[in-house]
Amino acid sequence: MTPPVRLDPKAEEPLYRQLYAQLRERILSGALARGEKIPPTRELAGQLGVNRATVAAAYELLEQEGLIRGHVGRGSFVSGAGGTMLDWEARLQGSGMEARGWGAGARINFASARPGEDLLPVDEFRACAREVLRGDLGQILRLGSPYGYGPLREWLLEQGRAEGTVREGDDVIVTSGCQQALDLLARTLLREGGAVAVEDPVYPGLRDVFARGGARAAGVAVGGEGVDLEALERLLEREELAAVAVTPNFQNPTGATMPPAARQQLLRLARAAGVAVIENDIYGRLRYEGKELPSLKQLDESRLVIQVRSVSKLALPGLRVGWVTGPREVVRRLADWKQTADLHSDHLSQAVLLRLFESGRLEAHRRRLVEAGRARLRAVLEGCARHLPEGARYTRPQGGANVWVRLPEGLDAERLLAKAEAAGVSYLPGRLFAVQRAEPNALRLSFAGLDPALIEEGLQILGRIFRREWQKTRASAEAGLATAIV
Ligand SMILES: Cc1ncc(COP(=O)(O)O)c(C=O)c1O
8 A cells, every 4th residue: 555554643533533534535536446455454453553443443434435345255345446436525616605604603693684583473473374274284285286375376366466566468476485486587587698687786696596597697786776777778788688687675785776767767678678677576565764666567568577576574584485476478487497496385384374464464564574674774874874984885775674885995894794703793795795896895784683772782893893994094094105205
């Protein structure tokens, strides 16, 4: 065996583990070839000057992993060498996303746009689940349709007709949240190598679902009134897009809302270019200030808009229920993909959700969420005004869960996050939401899950860290200037 195995009796790692690791490495690298005989335990123990049981224990681990195989009377042989054994890390390179538990463990967590634990509709859910379980369970337990649990779908269609989102020729399909809706839409609408316009910055789950579908996400800047429509118009002139995806209400991460005129203009542009519009309305029911605005789907006379909704932001993110409303031809294809993905969404969640809708309990809960959200929004805006360094800017959403903060140029929100986390406060750095335009000084504050006192405390802490850093940055810039003048 070359190079020789070296065991260190003084190391913390037991000898059999050291031996196992070194043999494993030789097998995976191909230095020990498949089929090669490995020395009997007694022989190797003698060579290495260790107990035979040590070698036997190392061989046992290798055997459990399928790297060697023992044959009675013939000895043990390498069974997974020469690249025949899958090196999973190498095989999976480039697959999967960077997984970091953002915000996990922070006492004051501005990182998660999920509703807080204090606002989960536990009693309402329990009551509805009891009612469902007392009823006929046959329809729940039988395999169903990819379009969703029949009674829920009927309810959604009826509601949609009443509010004007389900129009002539439209249909509805139930999905596992907005996320699956976006995934199914990416599969349905996009061609390999095509492009889709998305807001920049944008919810990463939307950007990534398109990128992984093989499409290019073309970022369009988001201002106070949603996507920059002039930039979108230029993009539509330059390129044939498969779709334009927007979140007109309380966009994630900026909180921006498109005024009615901007919605109409977006539809005009889409009509002229003949491009599909994906309307992500996940936050639409969480308006704390101002008047409700018509959705793109309600305004659409040309069958261009496909609307995506879910109950995740109504404090039911774990139910995984969302739905898509759009032209029947599109929904039929979504149902095909849905069938391939998971046959259909879980009936029990859908049946309980239907009870939550029908009983009025979800609407009552939504009103409580709006009340709480209003106080939280006020707290976050007041906290920003009081504590952020001079020169910081932040958006003023009228609903949803997110405020977008731009620190003075020169501050790096990602670098400062480590300091914030050390002080017990978390947020998401702007980089995570970038499509083409990175804003290193930006960050997202999600306020919907925190009560006003914690929001104020969190902003005090963040303000202190940001202001101190800003003073340092300015002081060193001035020192640099002084040196330059001297
Ligand atoms: C803008 C946006 N779209 C989609 C989703 C995914 O939502 P769902 O839980 O309904 O899948 C989220 C979740 O945070 C979101 O913020």
